[in-house]
Amino acid sequence: MLLSRISLASLRTFSEVARQGSLSLAAEQLCISPSAVSHQMKLLEQQLDTALFIRRARGVELTGAGKHLAEYAIRSMLQLEQGLQRATQASQRQLSVAAIPAITQLWLVPKLHRFYALHPDIELSIIDQDALTDFNQQAVDLHLHFGSGECIGLKNELLMPEWAVPVCHTDLLAKFGSANELLEADSTRRLTYTGFDEDRPGGLNWSGWFNQAGLSLNPNQAVTHFNHLAPLFSAASYRQGIALGWQQLIQDELQAGRLVALSETRVHLKYSYYAIAPEVHFERDVVKLFLAWIRDECRN
Known part of the structure; x- marks a missing residue:
């Protein structure tokens, strides 16, 4: 398979060079040096065993083969960019919440219909577990915890006493x-x-x-x-x-x-309910939306 022998990074760089018509302008857009761009284009031509450019004093001109490749490379990079954006948007609407079973079964689940009414596009994953989440090992955004709230390296927010x-x-x-x-x-x-x-x-x-x-x-x-x-x-x-x-x-x-x-x-009781997670998680939009709803429910 030809694609398996080609540097995808070089193809990405080639599509930008073809769009800009210049190695230096492509370097600016990609935030790499012009020499790095030139090296990648030479590598791509060697891998294809085909000349893609005619070097001019000002910029570069695509050969016939270069024009054919540019048509597909530019289109493919645009499609890939769109796919990445959609994947990122989808992940931003997914939320994983862990909690002791009592919180999920007795408090959270009976109220979730109100959350879905406000945010029908958010996809929730609810995880029952007694122990505090190990955020280094588990793909969890937020933990609803019953305890002292003192967790080294994690941020906590008091939700309600008991x-x-x-x-x-x-x-x-x-x-x-x-x-x-x-x-x-x-x-x-x-x-x-x-x-x-x-x-x-x-x-x-x-x-x-x-x-x-x-x-x-x-x-x-x-x-x-x-x-x-x-x-x-x-x-x-x-x-x-x-x-x-x-x-x-x-x-x-x-x-x-x-x-x-x-x-x-x-x-x-000597302990209370807390929302706990790494501090950076509290900055995620989907976590902010969920916590805003949780706060309202705790006040009611």
Whole structure:
């Protein structure tokens, strides 16, 4: 195949020389030296074993072979430029967001229809992961993180704090008549809790919440452990017990009345929600659009 033996850089330079009719003008457009242009043209003629130019005192004149090649080379470079622009534009409308599963499943996904209404042309990729993104290894634009926000070499933006409050299905509350009776019904209630993995940064368990509320927790209390928050709240919605809820994540469920808070004691978790990424990512237009929408949702 002839093309495999030809320097593509020389073809790019040749198309510019043909357009300008001058080695020096082509050098200016390509930001290289005239000698580099001359070297590439000699290389191209050697590879083709064909004379492409007649050197004149002022500029160059294309030979018959040079004119034929110029017609295709110039057209091809224009098409390639258009293709590169379209590829760049497409990538600028793609956004990859990573987050702990609870954020994506309980908070982000239920709200995404509002984002799509504002930006229907943006293509989102949502990645569930507990650990903070390694931006050197993963092609991720932004991480919605629950933690301290302190990440070496990365920029963070505080989105919202979080509180823990006990919640259950309204039918379960009706069975006991009052929240106090339900919380004190040691022999019949079941507490549900994420005892490891996803909620570890929250730093709060049922014992901690009962202490904050000034109540006593039966040491023999039946507890179901989940390693993620989404199935925890799903269990509560199926009347399977009382969940130690993260209020920001279940705000829609509380407002809709599918879950009900059992106490006014809200315990502030020591960590919060942050948007985290390398600083340069925050300058991307698609990230700016997404963050502007996230901020509005966090304020609502």
